[in-house]
Amino acid sequence: MILLDEEKFSENTSVMRLYLEVSHKLHEEKTPHQDITVYETETFGRLMTLNNIPVLTSRNSFIYNEMMAHPILFNHPNPKDVAIVGGGNCGTLKEVLKHDTVKQVMQVESDERVTRVSEKYFPELCEENNDSRATFLFEDVITYMQKVESESLDVIILDTTDPVGQAKYLFQETFYRNCLNALREGGMIVGQSGSPLMTMAILTDICAEMRKADYTEIQTIQFPAATCPSGWWTATMARKGQKFGDFREQMARHKPFDTRYYNADIHKACSAMPQFMQDAY
Amino acid sequence: MILLDEEKFSENTSVMRLYLEVSHKLHEEKTPHQDITVYETETFGRLMTLNNIPVLTSRNSFIYNEMMAHPILFNHPNPKDVAIVGGGNCGTLKEVLKHDTVKQVMQVESDERVTRVSEKYFPELCEENNDSRATFLFEDVITYMQKVESESLDVIILDTTDPVGQAKYLFQETFYRNCLNALREGGMIVGQSGSPLMTMAILTDICAEMRKADYTEIQTIQFPAATCPSGWWTATMARKGQKFGDFREQMARHKPFDTRYYNADIHKACSAMPQFMQDAY
Numbered sequence: 001m002i003l004l005d006e007e008k009f010s011e012n013t014s015v016m017r018l019y020l021e022v023s024h025k026l027h028e029e030k031t032p033h034q035d036i037t038v039y040e041t042e043t044f045g046r047l048m049t050l051n052n053i054p055v056l057t058s059r060n061s062f063i064y065n066e067m068m069a070h071p072i073l074f075n076h077p078n079p080k081d082v083a084i085v086g087g088g089n090c091g092t093l094k095e096v097l098k099h100d101t102v103k104q105v106m107q108v109e110s111d112e113r114v115t116r117v118s119e120k121y122f123p124e125l126c127e128e129n130n131d132s133r134a135t136f137l138f139e140d141v142i143t144y145m146q147k148v149e150s151e152s153l154d155v156i157i158l159d160t161t162d163p164v165g166q167a168k169y170l171f172q173e174t175f176y177r178n179c180l181n182a183l184r185e186g187g188m189i190v191g192q193s194g195s196p197l198m199t200m201a202i203l204t205d206i207c208a209e210m211r212k213a214d215y216t217e218i219q220t221i222q223f224p225a226a227t228c229p230s231g232w233w234t235a236t237m238a239r240k241g242q243k244f245g246d247f248r249e250q251m252a253r254h255k256p257f258d259t260r261y262y263n264a265d266i267h268k269a270c271s272a273m274p275q276f277m278q279d280a281y
Numbered sequence: 282m283i284l285l286d287e288e289k290f291s292e293n294t295s296v297m298r299l300y301l302e303v304s305h306k307l308h309e310e311k312t313p314h315q316d317i318t319v320y321e322t323e324t325f326g327r328l329m330t331l332n333n334i335p336v337l338t339s340r341n342s343f344i345y346n347e348m349m350a351h352p353i354l355f356n357h358p359n360p361k362d363v364a365i366v367g368g369g370n371c372g373t374l375k376e377v378l379k380h381d382t383v384k385q386v387m388q389v390e391s392d393e394r395v396t397r398v399s400e401k402y403f404p405e406l407c408e409e410n411n412d413s414r415a416t417f418l419f420e421d422v423i424t425y426m427q428k429v430e431s432e433s434l435d436v437i438i439l440d441t442t443d444p445v446g447q448a449k450y451l452f453q454e455t456f457y458r459n460c461l462n463a464l465r466e467g468g469m470i471v472g473q474s475g476s477p478l479m480t481m482a483i484l485t486d487i488c489a490e491m492r493k494a495d496y497t498e499i500q501t502i503q504f505p506a507a508t509c510p511s512g513w514w515t516a517t518m519a520r521k522g523q524k525f526g527d528f529r530e531q532m533a534r535h536k537p538f539d540t541r542y543y544n545a546d547i548h549k550a551c552s553a554m555p556q557f558m559q560d561a562y
Binding site: 018019059060063196197198224225226230231232258259260261262263265266268269270272273274275276278 | 299300340341344477478479505506507511512513539540541542543544546547549550551553554555556557559
């Protein structure tokens with residue numbers, strides 16, 4: 001259930017609600033896929049919701065975007081070909097394009113309007129969208145992953161909504177197996193995997209489905225996410241044919257670009273698992 | 282359902298509100314110090330609020346309590362004498378008493394009713410309150426720290442409310458200097474220091490006041506805190522006369538007691554600072 005009035009935005013996760021003060025609504029539309037709304041909030045900058053679920057704020061989304069991109073890209077020894085599944089707001093794409101090793105990024109989003117709305121209301125996330133290495137595909141992401149060439153990708157980033165409705169297929173063995181097929185040997189996948197405090201079962205389900213899909217090693221990382229339920233979020237990585245091994249620490253420590261959350265210390269720390277997660281894993 | 286207005290906690294923070302579904306109110310009283318209320322919530326177990334600010338839930342407070350106790354106690358080479366300032370709900374005390382090295386804990390809380398209400402409604406936090414090593418002092422914590430014997434403590438844990446009203450004195454040089462005087466050489470202090478995303482200025486102020494009070498090294502640790510603003514919280518540690526050095530990793534890895542969040546991996550990870558915190562520190 002969503003409560004919304006002229007002054008406040010709230011998301012009800014059945015356990016807790018987040019209220020952000022909204023000064024006014026900037027945009028509202030119903031696409032064939034979903035409702036897209038953009039608000040100007042009092043203190044979190046701009047907020048984008050999809051079907052009334054917050055997916056992005058100007059103030060805190062840098063953490064999520066950086067953590068979806070940099071840990072996996074610095075873990076891979078030489079990521080050249082990357083696909084981002086979902087992530088139409090382009091916040092993760094911007095981070096991926098900071099890596100010189102990356103030669104091509106397929107930005108695959110089913111709803112083109114998300115990208116167009118982001119270009120208008122979150123231009124800071126879209127300022128690299130004209131980079132010649134980026135290709136935008138607006139099509140069904142499940143179909144894309146069925147037909148993408150085998151062993152053509154080094155990294156796949158699943159920047160998706162939560163596993164409800166149609167999106168649940170993006171968290172299941174069949175889809176993970178199509179991703180595995182698309183990856184080169186040693187290739188890596190990462191997907192957002194929810195809150196350890198609120199939905200630990202979703203996280204363990206994701207790990208189980210990835211194991212069934214024959215990835216060699218699985219690792220969960222965590223980070224703060226103020227506008228998600230509990231404010232604590234995870235992403236789960238898996239690798240094809242090899243264990244993760246060391247990340248490129250010296251490159252991460254001396255990277256030729258700026259980040260606001262990610263750094264080499266955070267890279268080493270983000271995979272430490274609290275005891276109850278270790279016990280459930 | 283009640284509204285817990287978390288924005289009151291700081292003049293600098295009027296940004297987000299947390300709503301928790303409440304099934305009924307268990308307890309309500311006005312003490313000379315504050316309003317104490319206990320609710321039964323739908324999904325976070327029991328909730329205690331002080332002046333309508335959530336300080337404790339059955340579901341998630343284990344993270345805060347463990348992180349206030351174990352990192353500092355495993356950092357200190359041999360913590361024998363400990364004082365907890367505030368923390369009248371006894372959740373942190375319970376964690377401190379798990380350490381065999383600890384011979385005496387002074388639990389100093391200005392409002393005895395917090396402890397009595399916790400004993401009734403959060404008995405799981407108070408089950409070690411009869412431990413002979415624990416001494417309960419119900420008195421003004423600032424006065425306590427003025428008169429406590431010099432060099433009599435190894436560890437001081439400041440389990441306090443946020444720096445508003447009278448509590449602001451607990452975050453200032455004079456108080457930190459009294460703590461320093463109470464500590465033995467190599468002794469350590471830790472205090473909760475707010476949210477990096479919401480109130481970074483509070484955190485840097487705490488570090489500045491600790492530096493003025495002549496601590497030798499200062500270190501901030503972080504952890505999730507679902508019912509605090511942004512869901513992301515910190516504690517800041519400082520040491521008298523020495524740098525922190527290594528923590529007792531083997532002891533932490535093979536500790537003879539259970540924890541749900543803390544472990545040796547988390548200990549190593551919790552002091553990694555995001556880039557914007559490093560830049561502000």
